[in-house]
Amino acid sequence: xxxxxxIDQEVVAGYIGGEFPPNGGAHSGRxxxxxxxxxxxxxxxxxxxxxxxxxxxxxxxxECTRCMHCINVxxxxxxxxxDRGCSMLCGAKAxxxxxxxxxxxxxxxxxxxxxxxxIKEVIEGIWDxxxxxxxxxxxxxxxxxxxxxxxxxxxTNIKAMPQHVQExxxxxxxxxxxxxxxxxxxxxxxxFRKDHQR
Numbered sequence: 001x002x003x004x005x006x007i008d009q010e011v012v013a014g015y016i017g018g019e020f021p022p023n024g025g026a027h028s029g030r031x032x033x034x035x036x037x038x039x040x041x042x043x044x045x046x047x048x049x050x051x052x053x054x055x056x057x058x059x060x061x062x063e064c065t066r067c068m069h070c071i072n073v074x075x076x077x078x079x080x081x082x083d084r085g086c087s088m089l090c091g092a093k094a095x096x097x098x099x100x101x102x103x104x105x106x107x108x109x110x111x112x113x114x115x116x117x118x119i120k121e122v123i124e125g126i127w128d129x130x131x132x133x134x135x136x137x138x139x140x141x142x143x144x145x146x147x148x149x150x151x152x153x154x155x156t157n158i159k160a161m162p163q164h165v166q167e168x169x170x171x172x173x174x175x176x177x178x179x180x181x182x183x184x185x186x187x188x189x190x191x192f193r194k195d196h197q198r
Contacts, residue, residue, distance in 0.1 A: 024075050
């Protein structure tokens with residue numbers, strides 16, 4: 001989904017008060033103690049986009065990465081939005097030595113409506129790149145690993161976005177090209193040292 005998470009504040013209060021079991025009752029075999037929304041939901045949000053404000057749950061939806069942890073813990077209180085589509089991942093494989101590997105997220109959100117032109121454009125870009133650059137019997141995941149995710153982004157005309165990054169300061173595929181850097185690669189060291197003293 002692309003729009004905001006729907007919140008039923010009364011049911012959130014019900015979870016906090018113990019009226020509803022968290023995780024849909026999946027962990028009810030033991031006494032885990034009283035439900036703590038700060039510890040079990042807000043503290044485990046990967047982008048820290050949630051907070052309690054005056055007894056109400058607030059979500060900064062523009063920071064949300066749609067991991068769905070909060071929805072899984074409180075399924076009666078939180079629901080996905082109405083602007084729905086799908087995510088596109090590619091390059092999944094199950095090599096014998098490494099084990100199963102999930103695909104890389106290529107498109108975080110795309111509408112799923114007939115005649116599916118947006119989806120077809122992405123797939124055709126992948127096919128063209130794979131046909132041109134792939135070696136004999138090479139899977140798409142192996143081609144991505146060999147040439148890099150940035151080449152896949154270029155082939156599909158998709159701009160790099162935060163959802164492509166696995167964790168902060170971990171960008172294994174985004175590199176500047178010389179024509180994108182003001183002044184190119186060649187720099188005068190003396191001019192550089194004027195602004196950047198040792």
